[in-house]
Amino acid sequence: MPEASADYSAFISYAKADQKKAQEIAGSLEERGFKCWIAPRDVRAGRPYGDEIIRGIERSRCFILVLSAASNDSAFVAREVEPGGKQEEARVPRARRQC
Numbered sequence: 001m002p003e004a005s006a007d008y009s010a011f012i013s014y015a016k017a018d019q020k021k022a023q024e025i026a027g028s029l030e031e032r033g034f035k036c037w038i039a040p041r042d043v044r045a046g047r048p049y050g051d052e053i054i055r056g057i058e059r060s061r062c063f064i065l066v067l068s069a070a071s072n073d074s075a076f077v078a079r080e081v082e083p084g085g086k087q088e089e090a091r092v093p094r095a096r097r098q099c
Contacts, residue, residue, distance in 0.1 A: 009034035011060035013080040015070035022066045053080055 010029060014022035026036040037056035044052060057063065057080065071077045 006059055006061040007035070008037040008056070008060040010036045010062045010064050011057050011080075012036055012038045012064045012066065013071070013077055014066035015068060015074040015077055017070035018066045018068050025064065025066065050079075 012022050012026050022038060026038045029036050037060050039049075039053065039056070042052075042056060043049060063081075065071065065077070065081060
């Protein structure tokens, strides 16, 4: 269940092939004062990775998906999108390239 307050403005979901673009998006948002959750940077050491992903989603006000052919084919992204889609907050898809 989502926690009462969001610690992050956005959770950024991406496929490994899109990591550089995801980091650029996070950097751009953070330069503008929006705190982002992005793996692996925000995964706490010694914690189960999957649990940390869910925690990041729950503690974020919105979910940003770096949409690409790679993210469409990623089982990991699909698992992130499912819990992200259950929240009532805004979703902001960001297309990197045509799929």
